Amino acid sequence: MLKDIYKKANPQILIGALAVMLAAFLWSLDGVFIRPKLYSLPVALVVFLEHFFGFLVLSPFIYFNLKKIKKLSRKSWAAIFWVSVFGGMVGSIMITKAFFLAISGEVTFATVVILQKLQPFFALILARAVLKERLSEKFYVWAAVAIVSSYFIAFGKTGLSLDEIDWAHSAVFFAVLAAFSFGSSTVFGKRIVNHLDFKATSALRFGITALLMFPLIIFTGNIFKIGNVSFLQWWLFALIVFTTGAGAIFLYYYGLRKISASTATICELFWPLSSVVLDYAINKNVLSPVQLIASLVLLYAVFKVLKDGRQKSVSFKSKVIHGEGRGAGLGFHTANLQNEDLDIPHGVYVVELSVKGKNYKGLMHFGYKEVFGGPVSLEVLIKDFSDDIYNEEVAVKVIEKIREVRKFKNADELKAAVENDLKCLR
Numbered sequence: 001m002l003k004d005i006y007k008k009a010n011p012q013i014l015i016g017a018l019a020v021m022l023a024a025f026l027w028s029l030d031g032v033f034i035r036p037k038l039y040s041l042p043v044a045l046v047v048f049l050e051h052f053f054g055f056l057v058l059s060p061f062i063y064f065n066l067k068k069i070k071k072l073s074r075k076s077w078a079a080i081f082w083v084s085v086f087g088g089m090v091g092s093i094m095i096t097k098a099f100f101l102a103i104s105g106e107v108t109f110a111t112v113v114i115l116q117k118l119q120p121f122f123a124l125i126l127a128r129a130v131l132k133e134r135l136s137e138k139f140y141v142w143a144a145v146a147i148v149s150s151y152f153i154a155f156g157k158t159g160l161s162l163d164e165i166d167w168a169h170s171a172v173f174f175a176v177l178a179a180f181s182f183g184s185s186t187v188f189g190k191r192i193v194n195h196l197d198f199k200a201t202s203a204l205r206f207g208i209t210a211l212l213m214f215p216l217i218i219f220t221g222n223i224f225k226i227g228n229v230s231f232l233q234w235w236l237f238a239l240i241v242f243t244t245g246a247g248a249i250f251l252y253y254y255g256l257r258k259i260s261a262s263t264a265t266i267c268e269l270f271w272p273l274s275s276v277v278l279d280y281a282i283n284k285n286v287l288s289p290v291q292l293i294a295s296l297v298l299l300y301a302v303f304k305v306l307k308d309g310r311q312k313s314v315s316f317k318s319k320v321i322h323g324e325g326r327g328a329g330l331g332f333h334t335a336n337l338q339n340e341d342l343d344i345p346h347g348v349y350v351v352e353l354s355v356k357g358k359n360y361k362g363l364m365h366f367g368y369k370e371v372f373g374g375p376v377s378l379e380v381l382i383k384d385f386s387d388d389i390y391n392e393e394v395a396v397k398v399i400e401k402i403r404e405v406r407k408f409k410n411a412d413e414l415k416a417a418v419e420n421d422l423k424c425l426r
Contacts, residue, residue: 016258017306021270023252028274030244031099034236039103041229042222047092048213049229049237051206054246058203065200068368071376073341076195079188080204087185088209089216094178101171115175120147122183123265130187131343133262134312139305143266146301150269152294183265189253190261194345195367195376198253206246257345266305269298314344314398318378320389332418333386337378337394342366346376347401350424353382354395360385361425363418364396367405381418383425400424 038046062069072080095116124143127133192201217223229237241247256264318337346367353360362382369377380396402424408414 012258013263013306016255017263017267017302019251019255020259020264020267023248023255024268024270025274026244026248026251028271030240030248034240034244035096035099036103037236038233039100041233042217042220042225043093043096043100044213044217044220045222045225046096047089048210048217048222049226050092050240050245051088051210051213053237053241054249055203055206055210057241057246058199058206058250061197061199061203062207065197068196069200069204071368072196073376075341076192079191080201081208082188083185083192084205084208084212086181087189088205089212091178091181091185092209094174094181098171098174098178101169101174115172116179117147117150118176118179119183119186120265120269122180123186124262126184126187127190127261127265131190131261132314133260135260135262136308136312139262139308142301142304142308143262146266146269146298146305149294149298149301150271153291153298186256186265186268187261190256190264191343193253193257194343195341198257199250201253202246202250205249260311263305266302269302314342315396316342317393317395320392320394322390332381332415334379334381335389335394337380337396339376339378341376342378344398345401346405348403348405348421349401350399351380352397352399353380355382355385355387355389355392363402363421363425364398365405381422383422 098116120143124140189201189205192204196204252264255267259267320335321338322336344366349364349366351362351364353362360382362380362385364381365377365379367376380394402421406417408417
């Protein structure tokens with residue numbers, strides 16, 4: 001099946017999907033083996049410590065990307081704070097509180113799991129509304145199949161009964177808010193990793209979340225309960241940093257950089273499948289026929305999602321502005337466009353352009369200039385075109401990404417790269 005995906009989908013999509021699924025597998029380990037052992041501690045303290053220690057490990061990546069971070073737009077900073085507040089703080093607190101209530105016996109685990117699996121619905125809706133992700137109808141059909149399959153995997157043995165849910169209990173609110181928080185964080189996380197290194201994105205998320213949690217644990221007095229953390233629990237926090245916490249987010253953002261937010265949220269459904277597999281491997285609980293069938297359906301649905309997961313072409317209009325004239329100095333006539341802060345990854349793309357009513361093929365550079373840390377530029381090289389079009393509006397249709405933005409040693413190396421890129425237009 002992987003071989004078929006590799007042939008029919010972009011290899012980068014496969015790599016990104018596997019990274020997200022591995023992160024989901026680590027999160028399943030967290031819920032089964034690690035999080036329950038922290039039940040004796042205040043929820044806010046647990047969330048603060050896992051983010052604080054995660055930030056300590058990831059903080060060097062902020063230093064290495066400081067110039068880029070300083071150049072981030074307000075739109076990107078807003079996305080970073082959204083992810084930190086909802087994905088890091090609110091989502092972590094809500095899901096931890098919900099599971100702690102299940103552990104204590106106040107509600108069933110079904111209450112938490114059923115409602116938390118609303119996450120893909122929130123992510124798919126927001127990806128379309130916020131990121132303008134447009135995927136094929138087949139994608140959304142198979143995404144729905146994958147979501148339904150995940151429910152049957154989780155409850156294929158005990159039966160899916162909505163009667164188990166105590167709708168009046170606070171755990172319902174906690175689980176739904178956690179689903180919204182994590183689903184929306186997938187979307188806004190995609191916006192960030194489009195424009196910033198995934199390692200720096202992970203570090204910023206953990207750092208800002210820890211910073212936001214610190215006043216909360218002081219105000220609630222939970223900071224004085226650090227002394228209650230046992231020797232085993234300190235080791236568990238260390239384990240979380242490198243596996244289910246910072247380690248998983250590190251993998252997740254690496255994968256999210258390569259796939260759409262819509263595809264990522266479906267790949268996260270690997271979580272219930274990995275949970276039942278772990279239950280079989282460790283507790284020798286054999287999967288029921290319903291779970292086995294649902295697992296096969298889920299895997300096939302994910303295969304179809306990856307196959308049909310290419311986003312439809314992104315189109316936009318922008319005004320041509322004056323640049324620094326460096327393209328002409330290299331022998332290429334380029335046009336600088338007003339920076340639209342597009343919700344696509346930085347890179348070099350093949351594009352189709354409409355200029356003064358005529359259509360052309362060209363290349364588009366979107367990202368930091370060849371000297372990293374410089375401003376983000378949006379620049380097009382139009383094939384067989386050299387007219388003066390300053391202040392003209394250009395319609396651009398993004399066709400395909402051909403490479404990442406790279407730092408070049410000198411002008412000759414940059415010129416050679418552009419000449420090689422132009423071969424993609426033939």
